Amino acid sequence: MTPSEKLALLKQDVELFATATPETPLASLPDWGSLAILLIILHLEEKHRLAVAGSRLRACRTVGDLLDLIP
Amino acid sequence: MHSSLSSIRLAGLAVTTGSVVRDFLADGLAAGLDRAALERTAKMVGLRERRVAAAGVTALDLCADAAERLLAEMGLDATSIDAVIFVTQTPDHPQPNNASLLHGRLGLSKSAPAYDLSMGCSGWVYGLQQAALLCSQSGAARVLLCAGDTLSRLTHPGDRSTDPLFGDAGSATIVEKTGRSAPMHFVLGADGSGAAAIRVQQGGARQPSGPLTERTDAEGNRSHDANLVMHGADVFSFTLREVPAALESVMRHAGYAPATTDALVLHQANRFILSTLAKKAGFAEAQTPMAVVEHFGNQSSASIPCALIHGLADRLEAGPLKVVGCGFGVGFSWGAFAGEIGPLTVAPILMFPR
Numbered sequence: 001m002t003p004s005e006k007l008a009l010l011k012q013d014v015e016l017f018a019t020a021t022p023e024t025p026l027a028s029l030p031d032w033g034s035l036a037i038l039l040i041i042l043h044l045e046e047k048h049r050l051a052v053a054g055s056r057l058r059a060c061r062t063v064g065d066l067l068d069l070i071p
Numbered sequence: 072m073h074s075s076l077s078s079i080r081l082a083g084l085a086v087t088t089g090s091v092v093r094d095f096l097a098d099g100l101a102a103g104l105d106r107a108a109l110e111r112t113a114k115m116v117g118l119r120e121r122r123v124a125a126a127g128v129t130a131l132d133l134c135a136d137a138a139e140r141l142l143a144e145m146g147l148d149a150t151s152i153d154a155v156i157f158v159t160q161t162p163d164h165p166q167p168n169n170a171s172l173l174h175g176r177l178g179l180s181k182s183a184p185a186y187d188l189s190m191g192c193s194g195w196v197y198g199l200q201q202a203a204l205l206c207s208q209s210g211a212a213r214v215l216l217c218a219g220d221t222l223s224r225l226t227h228p229g230d231r232s233t234d235p236l237f238g239d240a241g242s243a244t245i246v247e248k249t250g251r252s253a254p255m256h257f258v259l260g261a262d263g264s265g266a267a268a269i270r271v272q273q274g275g276a277r278q279p280s281g282p283l284t285e286r287t288d289a290e291g292n293r294s295h296d297a298n299l300v301m302h303g304a305d306v307f308s309f310t311l312r313e314v315p316a317a318l319e320s321v322m323r324h325a326g327y328a329p330a331t332t333d334a335l336v337l338h339q340a341n342r343f344i345l346s347t348l349a350k351k352a353g354f355a356e357a358q359t360p361m362a363v364v365e366h367f368g369n370q371s372s373a374s375i376p377c378a379l380i381h382g383l384a385d386r387l388e389a390g391p392l393k394v395v396g397c398g399f400g401v402g403f404s405w406g407a408f409a410g411e412i413g414p415l416t417v418a419p420i421l422m423f424p425r
Contacts, residue, residue, distance in 0.1 A: 034303045035115060053305065
């Protein structure tokens with residue numbers, strides 16, 4: 001799966017990524033915070049069968065960092 | 072661990088909440104937060120109001136009120152109780168245990184043992200399993216289970232990931248031995264490797280006291296060592312990993328399927344988690360009471376009895392209902408149950424003091 005395919009899939013589940021690109025800093029997204037992280041965890045689990053530790057998610061700085069968690 | 076306990080029934084339920092009403096939106100606005108963002112959070116997580124304990128009121132007081140009202144409603148004398156179990160992580164004192172204090176306050180018989188279980192959000196199910204075990208295997212005819220906490224006192228007002236969530240409440244449940252043979256099934260488990268994800272660092276023997284130096288995390292949430300701190304992402308991952316599996320296991324043991332089960336009653340963590348779990352377990356939202364959080368807050372070990380009363384009181388009084396449920400949380404522990412509940416006595420949800 002390419003980064004743009006991963007991002008398109010993520011946008012289906014998590015609204016706050018609607019206009020994001022891989023370069024977008026997560027902290028610049030409106031509504032970025034603990035609830036957004038829950039939505040991402042659910043997305044990773046349901047669409048990618050991935051369980052990612054909270055510490056790895058919190059270490060992400062950009063949308064691209066998040067997408068890199070997906071093999 | 073699976074256990075299947077027969078010849079028991081839930082005979083009564085009561086919940087008493089704290090008397091101070093806190094409004095999520097008003098509190099957030101007073102803290103200088105953006106109204107639109109607060110409204111989005113409120114909708115997704117299901118936060119509106121919560122009830123917290125008034126100054127000086129403890130989980131013991133809330134549970135004692137629930138127990139007294141339930142005994143009165145059922146027309147029972149306190150001396151007919153064969154054992155009392157108290158589930159809490161906010162006891163009045165390190166010693167003695169809350170169960171003995173309640174035993175004395177209610178005037179229970181000296182032949183009735185009284186002990187605490189230190190469990191949180193999964194705790195009501197653990198207490199129910201213990202009470203069922205005493206009735207099914209140990210010669211008790213009637214057990215009083217009290218489960219409650221005052222977690223709102225443990226959060227830092229500057230921690231947005233915990234402080235708006237918790238309400239304070241105490242529950243009372245009467246479990247009785249009965250001739251009925253349909254067993255109640257339990258699946259209990261824990262993943263202690265993750266237990267640090269929800270913790271209060273200070274106040275136990277490892278760190279009895281010390282400076283309460285404030286920290287600020289990456290999201291700007293403040294806390295110190297005497298606060299309840301929760302790593303929400305890890306807790307959510309744990310919940311997604313373990314709760315659907317525990318529900319599937321307990322339903323398999325009971326021979327239940329979502330379509331033929333009357334209700335799924337989960338620990339009322341928040342609306343987002345409950346709707347996610349209901350979907351994963353194959354239950355419709357209409358089968359799954361999830362309004363406790365928006366009226367009362369996350370009540371820890373009192374939330375499942377509160378959801379049973381708030382969402383199903385009339386149907387439980389008429390009973391029986393096939394109910395599946397699960398508590399999950401602190402200690403990374405979970406407890407799932409499946410069985411028939413009702414007909415039983417339900418005392419209304421009231422505040423204390425009134």
